[in-house]
Amino acid sequence: MNESISVMKHLNLLVARYPALLACKEDVVAAYELMADCYMHGGKLLVAGNGGSAADAEHIVGELMKSFAKPRKVSKEYADKLTAVSVELGKTLAEKLQGALPTIALDGHPGLFTAYINDCEPQLCFAQQVNGYGEEGDVFLGISTSGNSKNVLYAAIVAKAKGMKVIGLTGQKKSKLSELADACIRAPQTEIYRIQEYHLPIYHCLCLMLEERFFCES
DSSP: OOHHHHHHHHHHHHHHHOGGGGGGHHHHHHHHHHHHHHHHTTOOEEEEESTHHHHHHHHHHHHHSSOSSSOOBOOHHHHHHHHHHOHHHHHHHHHHOBOOOOEEETTOOHHHHHHHHHHSOGGGHHHHHHHHHOOTTOEEEEEOSSSOOHHHHHHHHHHHHTTOEEEEEEOSSOOHHHHHOSEEEEOSOOSHHHHHHHHHHHHHHHHHHHHHHHHTTO
8 A cells, every 4th residue: 555545544544533633633644754764764763751651652662563453474584584593493483473663662671760760860761761772863752741741851852962853742732842852743632631542542543554654565
């Protein structure tokens, strides 16, 4: 399927289910294009948020690092390499491994978190990880219902300094993150739980579009 047709298919389904998200369509496309370009050039996605947004970051990892709505069988060439290393164990790997889009949730490292909080500066935990993991061409996705979470903003600034692109996923109001980001999807709500209720279908739509883009022949 043509990429633009695929993107519009998923966007139209999103808006049909959540009409209020019509206002976000252009920003969803902009975020998708940044992520697709990153993956096309061998980059990775770093995701961070607090509380429910941290859970959303982990959710996004789960959708991008394994099959979401489509099968993602490994290539025959890769399968042959696996079985060449071990006929017995490689066969299982060749059958069960799935294609992945490299994604890291920055909340999921308690050892590093507690060490950095204790030894350094609590607000810079995400920034430290972007500093260590991030490379030019990668993307940082900051999830913040207010758009003003300081630890997310610190991470976004490090990302920009390293030549990464920054995507914001926020609420309706303009924010420091929306001003800093290369693309910002502002869910059309102001109450935290309602913003979060829109965030899930938005990032599901992005994941569906990315999966179809990179695994359309799986």
